[in-house]
Amino acid sequence: MTALHSFLIFAFASLLLYAAFCDIRRFEIPTAVPVALLLLYPIFAASASAPASAFAAVAVALAVFGGGVLLYARGWLGAGDVKLLAAASLWVGPGHCVDFVSLTAMAGGVLAAILLTRLGRAAFALLRAPGTDHQACLKGFRRPMPFGVAITAAALVTVLQPILSE
DSSP states (O other): OOHHHHHHHHHHHHHHHHHHHHHHHHSOOOTHHHHHHHHHHHHHHHHTTOHHHHHHHHHHHHHHHHHHHHHHHTTSSOHHHHHHHHHHHHHHOTTTHHHHHHHHHHHHHHHHHHHTSHHHHHHHHHHSOTTHHHHHHHTTOSSOOOTHHHHHHHHHHHHHHHHHTO
């Protein structure tokens, strides 16, 4: 693995962790995060020297984005979640996208279970910016959940696991 490729993986992980932190703090994922992931992806694909799979990754990311838009329309995901999910699926690639989406769903279930407990709600409340629960409810969320945390966890596991097992 080249130094550039390693740096890009580090940038990917850092951007995802920042998105998760912002989602916990304010129930918002800055649009700059998925945009940065999209802009860095061509360099990542070139450093991985697999241009043919890059086209397949774009097709899969567009499909994930389309599915995410449907979930957003139903009120099940936020717009930032949809953008982050699609951008992360680009980096995950077509060969691991089903694993990524499955892990995201499982991590979301674990996160929901944690948030159903008094201790879990209290822990997340300590990290949140004041008034964010009210602002999230004004946006139409009955019980807001920082789903960016689940997306981040699943993306990091899916992308880093093959690298760490080498």
